[in-house]
Amino acid sequence: MKLNNEEINRYSRHLTLPEVGMAGQLEIKESRVLMIGAGGLGSPLGMYLGAVGVGKIGLVDFDVVDHTNLHRQIAHTTADEGRPKVESLRDTILAGNPNIEVEIHNTRLERDNVLDLFSQYDIIADGSDNFETRYLINDAAFFSKKPLVSASIFRFQGQITIFSPETGGPCYRCLYSEPPPAALVPS
Amino acid sequence: MLPGVVGLIQATEIIKLILEGGAPLIGRLLLYDAMKMNFKEVRVRKDPECALCGEHPSVTELIDYKAFCDVPLPGAELPEEIDEAEFELSPREFKDAMDQDPSAVLVDVRETFEWDICRIDGAQLMPLSSFDPTTTGLDPEARIYLYCYKGKRSMLALKELKRAGFNKLKNLSGGIYLWAEEVDSDMPQY
Amino acid sequence: MGVVIEIPSALKQYVNNQDEVEVQGNSVEEAFDSLCKDFAELKPNLFDENGKVRNFINVYLNDDDIRYADGMNSSVQDGDCIQIVPSVAGGR
Numbered sequence: 001m002k003l004n005n006e007e008i009n010r011y012s013r014h015l016t017l018p019e020v021g022m023a024g025q026l027e028i029k030e031s032r033v034l035m036i037g038a039g040g041l042g043s044p045l046g047m048y049l050g051a052v053g054v055g056k057i058g059l060v061d062f063d064v065v066d067h068t069n070l071h072r073q074i075a076h077t078t079a080d081e082g083r084p085k086v087e088s089l090r091d092t093i094l095a096g097n098p099n100i101e102v103e104i105h106n107t108r109l110e111r112d113n114v115l116d117l118f119s120q121y122d123i124i125a126d127g128s129d130n131f132e133t134r135y136l137i138n139d140a141a142f143f144s145k146k147p148l149v150s151a152s153i154f155r156f157q158g159q160i161t162i163f164s165p166e167t168g169g170p171c172y173r174c175l176y177s178e179p180p181p182a183a184l185v186p187s
Numbered sequence: 188m189l190p191g192v193v194g195l196i197q198a199t200e201i202i203k204l205i206l207e208g209g210a211p212l213i214g215r216l217l218l219y220d221a222m223k224m225n226f227k228e229v230r231v232r233k234d235p236e237c238a239l240c241g242e243h244p245s246v247t248e249l250i251d252y253k254a255f256c257d258v259p260l261p262g263a264e265l266p267e268e269i270d271e272a273e274f275e276l277s278p279r280e281f282k283d284a285m286d287q288d289p290s291a292v293l294v295d296v297r298e299t300f301e302w303d304i305c306r307i308d309g310a311q312l313m314p315l316s317s318f319d320p321t322t323t324g325l326d327p328e329a330r331i332y333l334y335c336y337k338g339k340r341s342m343l344a345l346k347e348l349k350r351a352g353f354n355k356l357k358n359l360s361g362g363i364y365l366w367a368e369e370v371d372s373d374m375p376q377y
Numbered sequence: 378m379g380v381v382i383e384i385p386s387a388l389k390q391y392v393n394n395q396d397e398v399e400v401q402g403n404s405v406e407e408a409f410d411s412l413c414k415d416f417a418e419l420k421p422n423l424f425d426e427n428g429k430v431r432n433f434i435n436v437y438l439n440d441d442d443i444r445y446a447d448g449m450n451s452s453v454q455d456g457d458c459i460q461i462v463p464s465v466a467g468g469r
Binding site for chain 1: 385386387422431432433435462463464465466467468469
Binding site for chain 2: 020024028031033039041042043044045052068073074114115123125127131132133135136138142147150153157160161162163164165168170173175178179180181182183184
């Protein structure tokens, strides 16, 4: 794989950083990241991963853009209301960087599609919004031996970590063995 | 704005994993508090007794996550199967039933900050977060109409009340969100 | 000076909306006893019927999980910080 001249120019401030350089930029271009959630966390995550040149970004979400999303889900604009979030986020990412591939999965992540999806990517990013999906993602990432970069938010607090049992690190169940009672989870 | 900060940290960690550079956030949980504007870090260890990645795993394939996450409230007995549909009323049916029933008791189980945005006239606030079916002060013989934002939390409260011996219960299907659409067009949706 | 217990957003409503509460005690258990004496509603939200910290809540003494020290018996000193961190799932 090589960078074309437009890409060399685009990523030049990366290429001149010793920590990235040409080899690093090619690693970024060859990488495949699957994002679950195209909302509050997914918006900035997808926009930045795209801008820095991650070669393939997968987006999983089944929701559509709602008026109440706009004040924080910054990849979606007023004109996107009613559109599937994965389409809206894909368009925003590609407008920022047309050199990459964005594959959209306008579907709910389920037990019967998760392993097949994970097999097509190198890194999984969890920006989902419910416990069922978070435990599904954790278990599927473990069985797929893929690192899981996990972030969750509640009101004014956020939690971020990487689960990578495949390299000896903990998984989500090591951190929290069970979810809270359903009645305590804000809907 | 909070998701912006958190999503960008997630992006940073992904690029570091790709570049195999720096100190990745493995075995560390980063806690961000926007109000205090601080970051804290706590250690996350691999649990040898973890059901998935521990020494004697009990989860060896994908499971039923809906069932796994259906954890009952502290002290609650195992939830008996009830037919939710039996208790659901559409916003219009809910309003008509209450209008015909002057002794009806209307209970809002949302949180205080939601109550402050909008509410249905005549309701009493009993937030689900501190809901205790044994100390509501409600008469178990009264007809009780419950609502929340979209109907899910009020159904949980309804089940709690049913277990505590209440029998005349109704739930606003679709919650105050749908009520604003179908009954009270002056009410804001949030 | 005592031990500071940091309260997460999700539980602040049980402690008069405070971010942190300073208590006295020589162990994590004593610190929590002191906290729950002042704020009784907090107790069932932190502990199960057997007095064990609920599975979706972690308690850290300074920066390590008390599960890997002496649990509730872990000793604390003036100036220590106990952090309560519940599982949260939001992404939107």
